[in-house]
Amino acid sequence: MNAATSRSSLPGAQRVVVKIGSSSLTGPDGHLDLGALRGLVDVLAERVAAGGQVVLVTSGAISAGIGPLGLTTRPRDLATMQAAAMIGQSQLVARYTEAFAAHGLRVGQVLLTAEDTVRRWRYRNAQRSLDRLLALGVVPVVNENDAVTTDELKFGDNDRLAALVSHLVRADALVLLTDVDGLHDAPPSRPGARRIPYVADLAEVAGVEVTARGSALGTGGMVTKLESVRIATGAGVPAVLTSAVNARAALAGDDVGTFFAVTGRRTSARRLWIAHAAGSRGRLHLDAGAARAVLGGRASLLPAGVTRVEGTFDAGDPVELVGPDGAVLARGLVAFDAAELPPLLGRSTFDLRAELGEGYDRVVVHRDDLVLEGPTGAATASRR
């Protein structure tokens, strides 16, 4: 086994992304569980002291706002969720700052939105600032910017965000910490459910029953964790899924939780993020010729091959490319606003340039901004 296919890669992994879920950080009273938070920080600080770099992706903003707001359950409406997140996020970062300071370490808060991941300059910017933080010896503490995100354009779950961040920072491993010790062969509440220690390829566990509803505080249950694992391992980052109390053992490469071996090689960040980062803002319907050209993998999409446009999007937004039979063929970043496109459809770039001038002869989706839909719906399946 090479390093990325066995747990032996973990003790020496130089740069590790560790994600902790709300269920592991929040007590039954809806307040932060400081013991759990400090326990995790102790483990991460040890790693940094040993020369490693750690990026912490932490959930818990919304759940940590429940108690202070006088609520008893996780809010469901967007405005209250945002309010809870605003209260909870500042508490979270204050507590992490204190806990890491006890080890002589500084933290930097990084709040990302899905928009940061689909706009070229924004994700390059995120990459640069995270690299710089790490180079300065600071521990980035990452969460989704729940205070400003809306339902339409939201990661929604930090499992997927953590996988994208692990690719963004070129991590050597991703550790997902939750309230169960790994993937089980049935939901762990079921008597007799057993831990699966090693997964060489997610296809092996395709038949395992997993639920999307997790704990009362978490989001997405095991389903989003496996999506996260699919993104990470498919892009060359091995992953471990275990309970928060096993964080130290997991990083040491001990036999806890589930280890997921890499299945693919690192792809360009841009393509991975187009495929997985955000929901689409609209759809472009293609004629048969354009569908064939796009599926061939080397062509950009020209106005001549687009028959219809759905949705309201701006240039740079992610859209789905749909074939004549209605199947989604690819996702891509569109180069025009939705309102600009109708008069251009079906027209050759030569005509468009002659009639409308330079600027209107550009491609609708450049091939570098285009990711084909995988056989299992890989480009879009990660939306809940």
Ligand SMILES: Nc1ncnc2c1ncn2[C@@H]1O[C@H](COP(=O)(O)OP(=O)(O)O)[C@@H](O)[C@H]1O
């Ligand atoms: N096959 C399975 N193996 C392990 N856990 C599972 C499985 N199916 C569902 N789960 C549930 O997933 C939950 C973890 O998800 P979640 O509550 O979203 O956690 P977090 O807050 O850590 O993100 C566990 O509490 C467990 O009940």
Ligand SMILES: N[C@@H](CCC(=O)OP(=O)(O)O)C(=O)O
């Ligand atoms: N950004 C949200 C996290 C949502 C989420 O994914 O929660 P979890 O399933 O506990 O990882 C928060 O901080 O509350």
